[in-house]
Amino acid sequence: MKRITLLTMLLLPALSLAAQRTVTLRQCYDSAAVASPLSGEGEIHAGMTLLRDMNLASAWLPTLDLGGSFNYQSDVVDMSDLPGSMPIPAGSLPSIPHEQYRVTADLSQVIWDGGVTRSAREVERVGGAHILPFFLGYDQFPPMPINC
Numbered sequence: 359m360k361r362i363t364l365l366t367m368l369l370l371p372a373l374s375l376a377a378q379r380t381v382t383l384r385q386c387y388d389s390a391a392v393a394s395p396l397s398g399e400g401e402i403h404a405g406m407t408l409l410r411d412m413n414l415a416s417a418w419l420p421t422l423d424l425g426g427s428f429n430y431q432s433d434v435v436d437m438s439d440l441p442g443s444m445p446i447p448a449g450s451l452p453s454i455p456h457e458q459y460r461v462t463a464d465l466s467q468v469i470w471d472g473g474v475t476r477s478a479r480e481v482e483r484v485g486g487a488h489i490l491p492f493f494l495g496y497d498q499f500p501p502m503p504i505n506c
Contacts, residue, residue: 410482417475420467429458
């Protein structure tokens with residue numbers, strides 16, 4: 359019985375040493391990226407980047423702005439009470455209405471923006487393509503073996 363216990367005590371640590379494997383830091387990063395709750399958001403970020411690029415590209419399209427206003431004047435000048443010294447016959451002037459309406463339509467087209475749209479699209483393209491590796495820090499560490 360003592361021999362079995364002694365053999366078990368000698369062989370048990372040797373078995374655990376043989377079960378170890380070498381893991382690199384990059385493999386740890388990859389497994390952490392897969393297990394991370396942010397790993398599923400890659401497609402969402404890609405879609406957001408695409409939408410931002412489409413919005414920036416639409417800066418070159420013409421825009422049509424429609425506007426309108428309505429004003430009501432509670433007190434207006436009554437021209438019928440003017441003295442008869444005017445060369446216009448009395449009562450021939452129309453009365454001024456209390457309401458005023460205005461409708462506008464503005465069409466505008468960007469001709470030159472100094473490269474702002476192109477630069478913004480380039481920044482968005484570069485920023486969207488490297489967001490996950492930068493977050494995980496892949497470029498900061500060389501691969502090193504780690505015993506687990």
